[in-house]
Amino acid sequence: MPSLNSAWGIDVGNRALKAVRLVRSAEGIKVADVEVIEHEHILSQAGDNRDSLIQSALANFVQHQGSIKGAIAVGVSGQSSFARFIKLPPVEPKKIPEIVRFEAIQQIPFPLDDVEWSYQLFQNEQSPEVEVGIFAMRRELVNRHIQYFTESGLDVELVQMNPLAVYNAMHYDRRIKGTTMVVDLGAENTDLIIAEGETIWLRSIPIGGNNFTEALVKSFKLKFPKAEELKRNAATSKYGRQILQAMRPVFADLVAEIQRSIGFYASIHKDSRISRVVALGGTFRLPGLQKYLQQNLQLEVARIDHLGNAGNLDAKVAALFSDNLLSCVSAYGLALQAMGDGAINSSLLPQKIRRERMWRDKTKWFATAAALVVAGTGVAYGSYYYLHLQADKDHLNYGDKIQRTLSQASALDGDWKAVADSGGPDRAQIQRLNGLLTGRDVWNNLLREVFSKLPPGPASDDDVVAMAAIPRGRRLQIVARDFTFRYVPDVTIYESAAMKDADFSLQSATAGSGSGFGRMAAPPAAGAGPKARGYLLTLHVTTPNSGGDDYIRKTVIDPLRQSGENSKSTEYRITRAVVAISRRVTSVQPMLGGMRPLNPPPNNVIDPRRPFAPVYPPNAAAAPAPPLDPLADPLFPNESMKDDTEATLLIAVELDPPPQQPAPPAAPVASASP
Numbered sequence: 001m002p003s004l005n006s007a008w009g010i011d012v013g014n015r016a017l018k019a020v021r022l023v024r025s026a027e028g029i030k031v032a033d034v035e036v037i038e039h040e041h042i043l044s045q046a047g048d049n050r051d052s053l054i055q056s057a058l059a060n061f062v063q064h065q066g067s068i069k070g071a072i073a074v075g076v077s078g079q080s081s082f083a084r085f086i087k088l089p090p091v092e093p094k095k096i097p098e099i100v101r102f103e104a105i106q107q108i109p110f111p112l113d114d115v116e117w118s119y120q121l122f123q124n125e126q127s128p129e130v131e132v133g134i135f136a137m138r139r140e141l142v143n144r145h146i147q148y149f150t151e152s153g154l155d156v157e158l159v160q161m162n163p164l165a166v167y168n169a170m171h172y173d174r175r176i177k178g179t180t181m182v183v184d185l186g187a188e189n190t191d192l193i194i195a196e197g198e199t200i201w202l203r204s205i206p207i208g209g210n211n212f213t214e215a216l217v218k219s220f221k222l223k224f225p226k227a228e229e230l231k232r233n234a235a236t237s238k239y240g241r242q243i244l245q246a247m248r249p250v251f252a253d254l255v256a257e258i259q260r261s262i263g264f265y266a267s268i269h270k271d272s273r274i275s276r277v278v279a280l281g282g283t284f285r286l287p288g289l290q291k292y293l294q295q296n297l298q299l300e301v302a303r304i305d306h307l308g309n310a311g312n313l314d315a316k317v318a319a320l321f322s323d324n325l326l327s328c329v330s331a332y333g334l335a336l337q338a339m340g341d342g343a344i345n346s347s348l349l350p351q352k353i354r355r356e357r358m359w360r361d362k363t364k365w366f367a368t369a370a371a372l373v374v375a376g377t378g379v380a381y382g383s384y385y386y387l388h389l390q391a392d393k394d395h396l397n398y399g400d401k402i403q404r405t406l407s408q409a410s411a412l413d414g415d416w417k418a419v420a421d422s423g424g425p426d427r428a429q430i431q432r433l434n435g436l437l438t439g440r441d442v443w444n445n446l447l448r449e450v451f452s453k454l455p456p457g458p459a460s461d462d463d464v465v466a467m468a469a470i471p472r473g474r475r476l477q478i479v480a481r482d483f484t485f486r487y488v489p490d491v492t493i494y495e496s497a498a499m500k501d502a503d504f505s506l507q508s509a510t511a512g513s514g515s516g517f518g519r520m521a522a523p524p525a526a527g528a529g530p531k532a533r534g535y536l537l538t539l540h541v542t543t544p545n546s547g548g549d550d551y552i553r554k555t556v557i558d559p560l561r562q563s564g565e566n567s568k569s570t571e572y573r574i575t576r577a578v579v580a581i582s583r584r585v586t587s588v589q590p591m592l593g594g595m596r597p598l599n600p601p602p603n604n605v606i607d608p609r610r611p612f613a614p615v616y617p618p619n620a621a622a623a624p625a626p627p628l629d630p631l632a633d634p635l636f637p638n639e640s641m642k643d644d645t646e647a648t649l650l651i652a653v654e655l656d657p658p659p660q661q662p663a664p665p666a667a668p669v670a671s672a673s674p
Helices: 047-065 093-107 141-151 162-172 211-220 224-232 239-268 289-297 315-323 329-338 353-391 395-422 424-435 441-450 461-468 499-508 548-566 618-622
Strands: 006-012 015-025 028-038 070-076 081-086 115-123 129-138 158-161 180-184 190-198 199-205 276-279 299-302 477-489 534-543 572-584 643-654
Touching: 006 141, 006 329, 006 461, 015 081, 015 224, 015 329, 028 047, 047 141, 070 141, 070 162, 070 329, 081 158, 081 199, 081 534, 093 129, 093 548, 115 141, 115 534, 129 141, 129 424, 141 158, 141 461, 158 162, 158 329, 162 180, 162 190, 180 424, 211 239, 211 424, 211 461, 239 289, 276 289, 289 299, 289 329, 424 477, 441 572, 441 618, 441 643, 534 572, 548 572, 548 643
Parallel strands: 006 070, 070 158, 180 276, 276 299
Antiparallel strands: 006 015, 015 028, 081 129, 115 129, 180 190, 190 199, 477 534, 534 643, 572 643
């Protein structure tokens, strides 16, 4: 991002809107203005009024500032966004974007068309390894957040996750020393940022200031606003001791989660040791919280006492900035990145808005070019008029020149036709080579559509723990074990309405001896109609859901059928999908398609970069490996897959289908005469 002279960073938090304006001067970047506008009600308690409260805060901000100068960068919650860090294999730099996109498809638990995503490369000059951070957020959430600003007349140029904005602030202010952990305690969640050199690691914990308030609500039987006021005044209240005692269970839960994160980080970065902790967030104004963390973590816990260069602020603004210093770090980091001084420069701003802004910036250059064209046209017309007069005076000489020029142009035209005709075979060869690329994305798109119908798996270790708490029979989970496919020169023989699903299940497996069905009789004879090539896919799945194959049909088969009926694609169309075989897992038996249950991996540690790793406590690495159980669930090794449902799904896919014909109108129903 190019360097700018002025920028606003705006963080719409649960309790208040925080905005910081930075300017560039000969002395460096300075804090020029600060706004903190508290909401009338806490957003998490506002219900349907949440949108109006945000719009009201932005309207007040615009009214206070008048004309907004400089770029605008906005932050989004780390809890509603997605981050993964992956080490890339040694490759040429030009191939990195392609590899990152492939990893994004694998790691992001949503189709790429449904998210806004970006990435950032992290590389130590002393190491050949390259680590990439992949960041994403649901597109509908990003667009809704940006809409708040556009409706207030604010033009957003950058969208960043709040934890990354905090890292930019800490990195620019040189507060990252050794391996440093930043604990940003917000209202609804706590962002943990562990930074070492040029690499970072993120985790969002669902414990925040609201949890402390809820503890007071339960202990003192208060309404939430009254409990919030009591918490804010705990330092000066005569009941301070009782207030802290009521919040102690939340203190303990927060410390336990931080210790768990530290243990996990140490397990994947064995040469790193966290040396200090930086505490951020307005909740850290609670008396005793900083000391409690320091005693239980056995680490130095420091709160920042200043941020950036704010020496020239107005006294009133400086006091406001000082009172809300711990809550304004994200807004400060957002403004830094907007000015081009952030260590991380990724952005979740939708690509459509980026293109619109690019064309808008070029409009003034187009206007200038148009003016030059008009001026040039006038000059050309004047020259033509002048030359025309000269030609009238000396028409004989000009007539000869014109004839010579026409003869020369005719000769050149003949030469060009000869050259163009001689290149015909080369152009035909180029066209044939380009034809090799036709349809290269069909297989990827088909697999993406099929697997998108499966319920999304857990995206993090927290999701795995949450799923483990649900009884197996109630889990909305379908696991794809393996799949095979077979090309058939004429897939229309499997699409006939006269062929029942059972017949389709048998006939589809006729030519495949390794699909789990054995050998059948000859496939059905081709019909008299036009043929169409295609695929027959065999997908083996298991589910712990008590609904068994009914659950699989409703979740996977019915959506695939509906997708095929509504498809407008000219590349492929799903024409049939059935559950061919289903049964309960009752013993150590060969599973469908020759599958066997997977055994637990030897490394009993959760790795968020591998979202389907089994759940073990961080200190379990030294424990002896458990005995192998053939029916152990690979995701939950302490659970058995016995009584789960395993099934084989068959899917017929037609390639290059003709356009769908609209359904004929229903015949009118004749009404009976009285």
